Amino acid sequence: MKPARFSFVRPQSRQEILDALTEHGSDASVIAGGQTLVPMLNMRLARPKVLIDAARLPDLARIEEEKGELRIGCAVRQAQLEQLPNLVSKQPLLARAIPFIGHVQTRARGTVCGSIAHADPSAELPLCLIALQGKVHLRTRRKARTVRAEDFFLGMMSTGREPDELIEAVSYPTAAPGTGFAFQEIGRRHGDFAIVAVAAVASGDGVSLTVGGVDDVARRFDLGAGRDDGLDDALNDIAWSLNARDDLHASAAYRREITRRLGSHVIHQAKAEAARCQS
Ligand SMILES: Cc1cc2nc3c(=O)[nH]c(=O)nc-3n(C[C@H](O)[C@H](O)[C@H](O)COP(=O)(O)OP(=O)(O)OC[C@H]3O[C@@H](n4cnc5c(N)ncnc54)[C@H](O)[C@@H]3O)c2cc1C
Structure with a gap:
């Protein structure tokens, strides 16, 4: 099957992503790696009127280590995290879990935040975020908030994200000594x-x-x-x-x-x- 008709927005800045989310709200879906969303569009299980591309901006594709956490921006592909130098010492749980996610090809496209947003109960990245008691950083045009992983996932493929919110980043705590x-x-x-x-x-x-x-x-x-x-x-x-x-x-x-x-x-x-x- 082919997807239903939609408009495609390719923002040139984070602000443009947030403006588009404010304008279109629940009529819009963010598209990141498309590894889940594109099959859902093709099967018409999802029929957004607007797709907002959030996976192309370099400043959202950063992994930053700060205050004992790995902060992973919403354009970071799963393969980018997998290949982070010293991931095995920075956060061994992620290093061990990521190879189980799909295939080399899906990890090359799929994003870390896309997996968190999709909230599949079998998915490895949400499980690691809960296991490590990480956080989800959400932003709209007007406000930003941070939610603990255990409060973010509400049910099967259901989260506390509002329709106009972008998952801007997620934070996984780095490994404490002796753990x-x-x-x-x-x-x-x-x-x-x-x-x-x-x-x-x-x-x-x-x-x-x-x-x-x-x-x-x-x-x-x-x-x-x-x-x-x-x-x-x-x-x-x-x-x-x-x-x-x-x-x-x-x-x-x-x-x-x-x-x-x-x-x-x-x-x-x-x-x-x-x-x-x-x-
Ligand atoms: C063959 C195959 C095997 C797979 N096997 C596994 C597996 O074993 N384990 C596993 O965990 N996953 C698996 N996946 C899914 C894969 O990990 C996806 O990459 C992931 O679920 C979604 O990431 P994405 O970046 O592709 O998101 P997309 O498909 O682009 O989006 C998924 C959903 O998240 C929303 N979204 C994405 N980014 C944001 C954001 N920043 N803010 C707000 N909403 C956002 C979208 O609107 C959409 O609703 C598999 C996929 C395929 C095709």
Whole structure:
């Protein structure tokens, strides 16, 4: 199928993007890498009257390291972040999760902020933003605001972004010394969206587990600094607390079982890495 008719706006500045969003509001969609939006246009699942191109301005394509965070502008492609020098030491969780996103070709076009805006519950970048307790920076012509990741994702492909807001950037905290990170996912084939994805972050203060692909949004759980004795029970509670559903790809029971097994795996990996960093 071909998309319905739309007008295309190619702004020459951030201000022009914001002006166009103010003018067209919910009639407009921002287009970034187009890896999700273009198929949706072709299938007529999305029918915006206006497309506003936000992925071509060099000053929005910067990755800046400031105040213990990587601030990633809305024109930064996923491949650009993947290739950031020393990403593996700046933020190991991102370095480990990004190769699971689609394919080299989709990462070359898809943006980090586009994935956050789309808010797929199986997507790796929203999961990492929740796991690391990052932030989303939103801007309209009149105001700017910053929202914590856990408050930004409201449901399946649903966020707190207003129609006239641009996701200007997102911030992922950099790795604190003595912290361990692990990421794993199960999918049908490499490059497919995850059936279940899990991330663990461990430090002297304790360990957290974030689970994607099961509930409507990725969910983060603090497990404290306790010994491993109660871990199986804690993982079982987590698995049952998630709103798992049967679909074409997997049953709810399978998703809960993978949450328990992969969850245990990444928690042990992250704790072992944290222990190595501290010794
Ligand atoms: C074959 C294939 C496999 C894939 N596999 C995976 C996978 O395994 N994991 C995964 O996470 N993703 C996967 N994707 C999706 C891919 O990561 C997309 O790049 C991503 O979901 C959207 O990013 P984009 O820049 O292409 O956004 P677009 O497609 O341009 O836009 C997506 C949505 O976000 C909105 N938007 C984009 N940028 C902004 C902004 N700055 N402000 C406000 N709204 C904005 C758009 O209006 C649109 O609604 C896959 C895609 C393909 C084609």
